[in-house]
Amino acid sequence: MKRVLTAVVLTLCAAFIFSACGQNPDFDPTRAVSVVAREDGSGTKSAFMEIIGLRGKADPENVIIQTGTAGVLAEVKGNQAAVAYESLGYVTQEVKMLMIDGVAASVENIKNGSYKI
Numbered sequence: 769m770k771r772v773l774t775a776v777v778l779t780l781c782a783a784f785i786f787s788a789c790g791q792n793p794d795f796d797p798t799r800a801v802s803v804v805a806r807e808d809g810s811g812t813k814s815a816f817m818e819i820i821g822l823r824g825k826a827d828p829e830n831v832i833i834q835t836g837t838a839g840v841l842a843e844v845k846g847n848q849a850a851v852a853y854e855s856l857g858y859v860t861q862e863v864k865m866l867m868i869d870g871v872a873a874s875v876e877n878i879k880n881g882s883y884k885i
């Protein structure tokens with residue numbers, strides 16, 4: 769099982785969380801966060817939920833479901849209160865990757881284990 773999970777994670781270049789809030793100087797920190805997730809059956813979603821220990825758990829209430837990478841990126845880019853996860857290889861400069869425990873999302877940090885997701 770560990771080999772399969774490792775292969776999925778490396779193939780996806782690791783799932784990560786990103787947000788558009790840092791891209792907009794008018795960001796309102798009092799606004800509720802919009803959670804964006806992939807559809808059930810998505811390999812990205814399955815890997816991410818496994819990594820964070822939520823495999824088989826229901827999505828949060830009011831989650832915004834997107835059916836692909838383009839939809840996730842568009843939602844985060846257009847919604848300054850959105851937070852989502854996606855494969856590292858698909859990140860664009862139009863969204864901000866969030867640091868985890870002060871560590872930036874990068875291939876090196878993922879491989880050496882310092883980026884915890």
